[in-house]
Structures are given as structure tokens and as C-alpha cells.
Amino acid sequence: MRVLVATVVHHPEDARILHRQITALVERGHQIVYAAPFAARGVTPRRGVEGVELPRAAGRDRRAALRAAGRLLAEAGPNVDVVLLHDPELLLTLPGVTRRWRRAGRAPVTVWDVHEDTAAALVMKRWVPGGLRPPLRLGLRAAERLAERHVRLLLAEDEYQARFRRVHPVVPNFATVPPGPPEPPGDDRVVYLGHLSRERGVLDVVEMARLLGPAVRVEVIGEANADVRGALAQAHQEGVLRWYGFLPNDLALARLSGALAGLSLLHDQPNYRHSRPTKVVEYMAHGVPVVTTPTPLASELVERHGCGLVVPYGDPAAAAQAVRRLQADPGLRERAAGRGREAALSGMNWRVRAAEFVALLEGWVKEADAGGQAPADSAPVTGPVLAG
Template sequence: MTTTALRILVVTVVHDPEDARIRYRQIPALREAGHAITYAAPFHAFGRTVPTGVHGIDLPRATGRRRLVAVRAARRLILKVGPSADVILLHDPDLLLAAAGLAKRVAPIVWDVHEDTAAALSMRSWVPNLLRRPLAWAVRLAERLAERRFHLLLAEHSYRQRFRKAHPVVPNSVRVPADRPEPPGPDRVVYLGKISRARGGEEMLALARAVPELTFQLIGPAEAALRPQLAAAHRAGELEWFDFLPNEQALAKLPGALAGLALLHDEPNYARSLPTKLVEYLAHGVPVVSTPNQTAVDLVERSGGGAVVPFGDVSAAAAALRRLAADETRRRSRATSGYDYVAAHVNWNRDGAEFVRVIEGFSRS
């Protein structure tokens, strides 16, 4: 690692400033290496505060079709702060437009690719159906242009096929606790992350009603269409919905759970991206119940950490949960195997050092 402290500008206008990859993994890793961080994000729009030890700059939020104001604000920021930075780390494809034409006027620009934006267009309700194919083509073109002008950092090995050049990969791993977590209990099911239809929100509501003997805890903000249903289910005692919780508080609710849910739909973006929530469950000693997106299947099979059920099959998910609840040996073996696998293979305690090395290398290019 470099012995020189770098000035790193981290920018997002799309992600929640509490995004775990940005806020709880990348920024701490850079700070632990002695680097100074300026974090520009939509703090006010999300109701978030700036992390301790970081210089924060508030930006507008890019959401739905309202994105241009945020892009323009980000461009002004990059022009103002970028020349005095050593590295600029961008987290949204929107910011490729904000940084267009600035590569020679500011510090080296790095785009952290942690979503397949073109594949995800099928889940964006604000995109008209007629525009999805041309927009996907435009996104792919933007990706080609980006790798000519900027540095790329990939969060998934599968993303390599989208690009012509070789780019470093730092997986979207999690911080795995050094001590083995407490064993899973018999009656509490958890979900951690944003709640949406595409992420199985309606199936989780149905599942809580189908298995009333278990307690369901859903932790995370929900899309507008599901909020009334979740609030009603919470009031009726069918489940506990915590809405947004800070990362540390959310993770603290995982140990001791019977199972963690990841009932994602059959969407192209989910097939190529590892659901981080699965890794977080396993890292905290919680067996998983997942739908069969390929990356999820690979993780469950390699780790031995849980069960895979068909898309949209609430009955199959209920049966998987009841099997775990009835068999202590089964759930403990799944938890132990899953924890051991992610500790060895999907661990930010190791990957964080590689991330810092990559960013430091970009600063010298």
C-alpha cells in the first residue's frame, strides 16, 4: 500500500448514503489505510447524516425521471473538487454523464460497477416499455465509452463479459465476524434490504400469513406500492416491519434467526449479481431460503448454507422454513457450513485490502 495519504472524492446521486458497499465497506477501508475522504451524496433527500471522519457534501437525488438536476450538480462538484483530488470514485451510471469530457481536467476517475443497469431496466416502472430496448442499448454504449475514458472496478466476475478490456474485480463481499455467531433459533425469520415486488415483497407478505407459527422480521425501506400492505400486516401482528435501520442495528438483528429470505424474482440483473443479503445472512450464522437465480444457486450449493425454492412458490418456501424449524441438526449444520464458506471466500476483511490497493493504483495512472 502507498505511504502517501490520498484525497479521494466519492460520489453518488442514486444510492442511499447508507449503502453498505459504499458507506460501511469501501469508505472505512480507505480511511483505515489513512486516506482522506470527501463523500458527496444525497444526505438530505434520504434523511441521512455524514459519517464520522468524512467530509460530506450534499447533492440532489436522482430518482425516476427526475435525474438531470442531480447530474448537473454532480458535474459542478466534480469540476470544483476533482482537480485537487487524487482519485474520484463514482457509483452511478448517471455520473458517467456528469463526468463526460472531464477526464483530462480532474483526478483519475473510477466507476465502481455494482449493477447491470441495462438488465435492471425491466424492473424500472418509470421507464416506458417502448423505451426499454433503446435505453438498454444506450446504457451499453455508455459502458463502452466509459471504459475508454475512465477506470472501471467491477463488483462481480460475471460483469467482465460486458466489457472489452480486463478490469479489476473486487467482489461485493461483507465483513464476516471473526467469532462464530450464535446458532440459529427455531422460530424467527428475517429479511434485510429494500422491499419491492421484484425482491419478493408480496411473497414475503403471503409467507408470513402461511406460516403464522413463525415470527417474520422485515428490515428495510419499501417501495411506495408495498408500504400500505406492510404497515397493515405489521399492525395486524402478521410480521414485524422495521423500515430503514442503520447498518449496525440491522445486522444486529440477524444472529439467532431460523432463516434469512431472498425471494428475488427471475430478473436478468439478479441472475448476474450475487444477492449481498445472502452473504450477510450466512456471515451471521443464519441459514438461507432463496429463489433460483444462478448466482444465488451457486452460493447456496457451494456453501451448503440453505435451500433453494422455485420462483413465486410460497408453499415451497413455507415447507423449507418448517423443515428448518423442526430439525435443529439441519439448521445448525446449514449455519455452520454457510459461515465457514463465506469466511473463506466472500469476506470483506480480506477483499477490503485488495480494494484499497486497486484504488491506490488508479491514483498513479
């Protein structure tokens, strides 16, 4: 297949998009065109992937990014088998785009990969005025149900099914479990991996690091929202913690090995109540004990598998106490690490699910071809193409 993967919101090195889905397709021998904001994020396409530059959509005005994405989709669609969209915003381009496809005489299989509870996520968008949030939530729910009538849907969580009238396949945010035995958890370093925001508990991580003092090194890996960047930079400068900023997925995951604990201090937000934090599964896969707040899916994982400790929301002192407990009890942290690794290996390993994801797209293309669509040609994608 020839697959066009598009995002104007996510980082081009996003783990789900690049390191799971695109990698799985490339390994199966499919040809990938990856349209993303490479320049805005300061990265280049990976080898084996044809990169196409798009503007980044950020903040309130996303029109330029959507116009550019719409032009690309309209021109490239007839030349690919699958268009895989990763932003709900890109659905807004489809009415005009599909008209262009009909005039060209061929439409690709269009798939929306549903990463989050879009309406619930609005609560955390500081650029959305408070008075607009309730009507926007209603509008988004209606748009989601409309979308499922016109495009294929992949869901990242089983819990997302309730938002839609039909049943859609689920491609979970599982981790790629590293081969071989993991490094045993140490006693002097904890890690936070992921995007950094108030709602994700980054200021709690900073306060927890101050409470722990020099006995435990706190490492923070990820891109930070503007309103917490100053606090992180100051804590880094003072030596309270080590902030690496954004690291490519492979380098970020390498920092997990041998850590005393992995942190997930999400706040109680609607968007987190139905989502399994990917970082928790990554910690488990790398044999790292988990310290998490009681978001339902994270706490259920930790308590069911005995792979860490659950602390209250917004309580840095409790998080520091949990880290000290793991530090003082080698048996506890080794049992937690082993149980988490085993659970990830047996039931949350992307290596197992990757083939199912690829087979879904292949099946949809075969179904579309059987319905009379012309085969894809190999015409190049129009746009600023980057070497990959």
C-alpha cells in the same frame, strides 16, 4: 490519497459504499469526501468523513441532481486524487467535467464502480416507458463500452466482464464476517434484509408470513418502493410481520444473529441472473441458514456449501414449507449455519479483500502521477459541506 466518493442514487448508508469501501479507505489513512443525498435520506455523514450534500436522483427527472453533481465534480476534481462514482448516471456529467479539469491543469483518477447490470435493471424501472426500454438498453451497452475507454472500472461481479471489451478488476460484494463464534440459529424468527420491491419478492414474504402464522416471527428490514409500501404497512399493522423500515447497516446486521433463516426471494429478472445477492452472503457470514429462490449465483452458493434451501420462484407456500423444515430439524439448521459461516469466512470475507480494493486505487494514483500529473493539494471541496 484524497478521495471524492459520489452518488445521487444510493442511500448514503449503502453497505458497499460506506461500510466497505469508504471504511477501508479511512482505516488505511486516506481522506474521504463523500458527496451524497444525506438530507433527502434523513441521515448525517459518519465521523471521519467530510460530507457534501447532493440532491437525490429519483424517478424520471434526474436533471437537478446531475447538474449539482456535475458542478461539484468539476470544482472538486483538481483537488482530489481519485473520484469514485457509484451511479452510471454520473458518467453523463463527465464530458463537461473533464473539460473543466483540463483547463485547471489536473485531472483525478476517475473510477466507476459497476454495481449492477445497468441495462437489465431498466426492465424493473417502472418510470421508464416500455417502448423506450429496448433502445435504451442498446444505448446503455454502447455507453458502457465508451466509458471503459475513458475511466477506470471496478466490477462487483465476475459475470459483468462479458459486458466490456477489456478485463477489469473485480471487487465483490462480500460480507464483513463478525469475529468470534456466531449465535446458534433459533427456531422462531426469520429475517429479510435489503431493499423491498415486487421484483425482490417482498409480496411473497408477506404471503409467506401469513402462511407461517404466529409460530414464526417474520422480520423485514429495508426501505420499500412506493408500490409495496401499503401492503407492508398493513401486514405490520395486522401483526403478520414486523417491518423495521430502513436501519443503518450495523443495526440491521445485528438483527441477523440467532435467526432461524434469512430470506432471499428474488424473482427471475435479468438483473439478478448475474449478481450474487449480498444478503445471502450476509446471512452466511452471521451463521444464519439461507432460504433462496434459484437465482443462479445464490442457488449455486447454497447448494455448493449446503448452507440452506432453494425454493421455486414466486411460491410463498414453498418458502413457508422450507422455513418449517428448518424449524423442525435443529440438526439441519445448525449444519447449514455452520457451513455457510465457514464458507463466508474462508472465501467471501471483506476483511481479506478490503486491502486489495485500497491497493487498486493507490496503484492507479501512482501510475497517474508517474505519467506527469501534478500532486493533489488540500484545497477544500466547494459545496455545502457537512460535518462528519
